[in-house]
Amino acid sequence: MINDEVLSIILGGGQGSRLYPLTADRAKPAVPIAGKYRLVDIPISNCINSDIKRMYVLTQFNSASLNQHIKNTYHFSFFSSAFVDVLAAEQTMHSDEWFQGTADAVRQSMHHFLQNDFKYFLILSGDQLYNMDLEDMIEKHKESKAEITIATHPVNAKDATGFGLLKTNEENVITSFIEKPGSDLLPDWTSEVSDEMKHEGRHYLASMGIYIFNRDLLVDLMSNPDTNDFGKEIIPQAIHKHKTLSYQYEGYWTDIGTIDSFFEANLGLTDDIPKFNLYGENRVYTRARILPTSKISGTTINNSVIADGCIIHAAKIERSVIGIRSRIGKNSIVQNTYTMGNDSYESLADMESKHIENLMGIGKNCFINNCIIDRNCRIGDNVRIEGGAGLKEAETDQYFVKDGIVVIKKGATIPKGTEIK
Structure with missing residues (x-):
């Protein structure tokens, strides 16, 4: 089964300098994790587990190994419309520049996306470790008649200053947004979270960089060439003009942007009960190698x-x-x-x-x-x-x-x- 209403866009990120030297000759989504996977397998697997099987991966740095991994891994039925395609930055008659940010990457690739028939854009990051029911997020978006939905994650005061924070009303509609606030501003940015999150001191809703946009709205928003980034420009400008829903996710989620976070995320898999579960019903897919047992x-x-x-x-x-x-x-x-x-x-x-x-x-x-x-x-x-x-x-x-x-x-x-x- 394929969700024909959704087209998924996986953002491969920039040069990945904070993950150097692991990104010296490979794109960030191609960095190996957990002994046998690549980072890009995480968002792709979340999509497949949610019956979303039309995906583009956007990248512009060292994309050869990423191309090879995806080509050797994701083979769907010959009679299916499913695909995972890598789109690297390219010169066209309309632009000869590299991607200038997350939104600009989507803008420059839009002519490829619009060749497909769909109603919703699902935009994901290529460097996060999590296991989310994206199908449920899409259903909540449709039920609420939202134009934009942002996945949010409760964080504590220590981490809050490193994220874009959101405030919502009683219907989970986002009313305000601030990018990486100073600690002195945090008292004004607490949100309603579950009792479990309150017990852990996680009172702030951080944007996970995971978005759903209605197709026509995103096409319209991309018409402004001066907006290059979703988190810094598109989202803050859009929430006051378009109904924007918060989809609160309380499971394990980490942004693998530095050597330290990458190291801890991998070693965390060795815990007796790891926060990121590779052994549950939601599989993480990767290249099927014919290797002997260890x-x-x-x-x-x-x-x-x-x-x-x-x-x-x-x-x-x-x-x-x-x-x-x-x-x-x-x-x-x-x-x-x-x-x-x-x-x-x-x-x-x-x-x-x-x-x-x-x-x-x-x-x-x-x-x-x-x-x-x-x-x-x-x-x-x-x-x-x-x-x-x-x-x-x-x-x-x-x-x-x-x-x-x-x-x-x-x-x-x-x-x-x-x-x-």
Whole structure:
């Protein structure tokens, strides 16, 4: 079944500089998460689970790997109208500029969208981790006869200053909006939330950057070339002219915009009861790889997630996410680490023919803590990497240190005996 009334637009974001070096050669939605997925799989899966199967992903930076992932992953029936298409910024007769913001990205791509028959635009972010019933949000939009619906999330005072905040009336219609208010203004911006949210001190409604627009209205709003961003311009200008509904979502939701938030979101999956549930009825879809089961020998594993196709001889793995095709050598200890794994297997014969000393993966007798290891890295024997709050920020050709987290760059080689601490 396909919801033919809705067209979904997934915003791939800008250059993703706050996620550097993970975005050095890939678009933000293509960054690997949870050992086997990509960030873009989250909004796409939310759409599929809600019977929304016509999707465009907008991007302009390093889109090759994103294109490849979507091409290899999302195949619908030949007789279906379902699709997931990537639209990169392009020069046209009407514009020769790159996307200037979220709204401008939609404006420049509008001629592609309007080739489809639909009633509602659903606009999603490509860098958030959540599991939402988008179908229910659409039904609430239709029932209330709203022209715009904004998904909102209750937040506490500490987080509120980093979001656009909304105020609503008793019918959940938005009456006012402020972008990232100072803490001195917060007392005037509390909203009615559930008792559970009140108990957690989450009294403020933050915009999640998830919107529903009636088709004709968004086409009309896009006619103004001076508005480039939804959160900063379109929404504040529209709420006083068009009926705008708040759809309050109280489940798990996090914006993965920084290395620290990305790291914590991934390690959070190792909790006994993770806030983001990969094991529920709402599946997260990704590329179907034909990989063998993981092989683990002599390893103590605690609160960790192990993806398919791994070969592990480590002494201990604790609170870590181990990505596809990872290899970890004997007597190594891996703690509080996300290793993304490898794109292919490498044999000893391959190493000898290429005169490579280190196999892709983590070598023997290593100690790795507070670390992100990107794809296809080679960590030599006896390497010690100790991230932590006291570690100074730094960057070399092989690694990057931010917020106490050591990020080993994609394809990097860390020679045997190296210490990063």
